[in-house]
Amino acid sequence: MLSPDHADIVRATLPAVIDHGTQITATFYDAMFAAHPELLHLFNQGNQANGEQRQALALAVAAFAQRLTSEGGPASIQLLLSRIAHKHASLGVRPDQYTIVGRHLLEAVGKVLGPAVTPEVHAAWSEVYWLFATLLVAEEARLYHEAACTPEDAFRPWRVAERRPEADDVLTFVLEPTDGQGVPGYRPGQYVSVAVTLPDGLRQPRQYSLSRVPTGDAIQITVRRVRGEDGAPDGAVSTFLHRNVAEGDLVEVSPPFGDLVLDDDSDPLLLISAGIGVTPVAAMIDHLAAGAPDRPVLALHADRSPGTHALRGQITSAARAVPGIRRITWYEQPDGAASTADEEIRTGLMDLDGLSLPDKARVYMCGPIPFMRGIRRELLSAGVSEERIHYEVFGPDLWGQAD
Structure with a gap:
């Protein structure tokens, strides 16, 4: 070339x-x-x-x-x-x-x-x-x-039909189109861009995973408010959405895009997430419950505490329609959370050592890059082939940066 x-x-x-x-x-x-x-x-x-x-x-x-x-x-x-x-x-x-x-x-x-x-x-x-x-x-x-659009008309107006708290600093927004064009089809794991005009007049887009399968005439995104650490500013768009966008308000939304999508085959699935990285996994489990309930699934999630664990109720409800699913969640601060028939609770950081992984599983990961790098090393050590490991990064893709 x-x-x-x-x-x-x-x-x-x-x-x-x-x-x-x-x-x-x-x-x-x-x-x-x-x-x-x-x-x-x-x-x-x-x-x-x-x-x-x-x-x-x-x-x-x-x-x-x-x-x-x-x-x-x-x-x-x-x-x-x-x-x-x-x-x-x-x-x-x-x-x-x-x-x-x-x-x-x-x-x-x-x-x-x-x-x-x-x-x-x-x-x-x-x-x-x-x-x-x-x-x-x-x-x-x-x-x-x-996507049946051009760059000039990629964004359409959508109305916030519902706004609900999911976890500490996490809100779910249910969005409905206002232009009569309907809800575009999408695959679990994809995302949309949401653009807002900030108080200083700057228009800013951000990408958010679609956190469940389409429901009638609406889509759903789940947004964690980004709090600045070590002197860094708060996330401008996530803060604006949390503070200023209410039910009935309009936001600009792109068509769904994204190449981390669930394959429609019968291979076992290993779904791994941490923090707000649970959002594409929630859509995947939702999709399995609706159309592929017999597929074997091992869903692993890591979070700080039950209070920060977004979409836990939605996932638990959907998982009950997937007989072959096993869910394990690690909490750094379990705050009294205990294992149930739906979900095994462990304390500390996610650790795959001693965990029986499904043979020939397709792996989908989403979470902070250091977390995913560490889990990837464990997966490779456990014999999972590189080509079966797929990942999504929220924000700039720094995966190639040296460990």
Whole structure:
């Protein structure tokens, strides 16, 4: 896919690009937002402030370049592209915006690396970027077509039909479309983007998993309010939704997207979640109860306490229609919670040691990245094959960052 001469240059310069990746992306974002302030409404400014988006972009570009210049790259490239394209489509990213990004990103490479960026190096990395952009534009066009929308009309108005507390700092919102187009179909594990205009006038989108299967003319999302820690600010959109959005209010919602979806086969399932990562798992169990109740399932969840455990009642109710399910929950602070016929309670952090895992299970994980990395290591040690482990990340995908 990459011309041979450029491939050699990219291999030779990739270590320098990786070493200076976050410096390059920081320079890129600062310059791009200064020239195109309208893009502030598209990018998550919370992730800009904490640096996670800069890290994620640096990792994505480096991963793409590595795959381009290595054997067996195309298959792994498709996995990388799919995840990014779904995120972009849910935000309404347009093809012309790749020109803006490309210009500022390549200028940032030259500014940070200086004289090392010869015309030949610039040409090689320009080819890398435009291959990346062309493949993403094509994949996003396919997703827009499947969703029967364009980037310009990706967001529709939805009314909050119900708002209810789920757990400490967690609310569920039931949303109904107001434009007569109905509820789009979706698969368990997918998400929508919800966009709100904050008090300062900044429009900000955030992605939230659909936390149950469609019910009539409504969808459901479950939102944890993000509390700032160690001096970091609170989550702007989650705080706004908790404080300001009431029943009857309107919010902008994208079609469902996301590539972490439940396969419709008969393999046993291992569903692993922590904290608010339970939301896609709740939809999966809901789906199994409605259409595949005989599938064997081991559902493992970790939380701080019963009071922070979101969607526990919904999952318990749905699981009763799935005879082959076993549920185990670990609480750091059990607060008197005891095992029942529906759910085994353990104390402490999730630990797979000594746990009998189903043979040839498909694994779906969602939770904080350090949690998922640790569980993945345990799964691999237990003999679970890499290709059967699937994961979802809330926020920028920093999975490729060093452990």
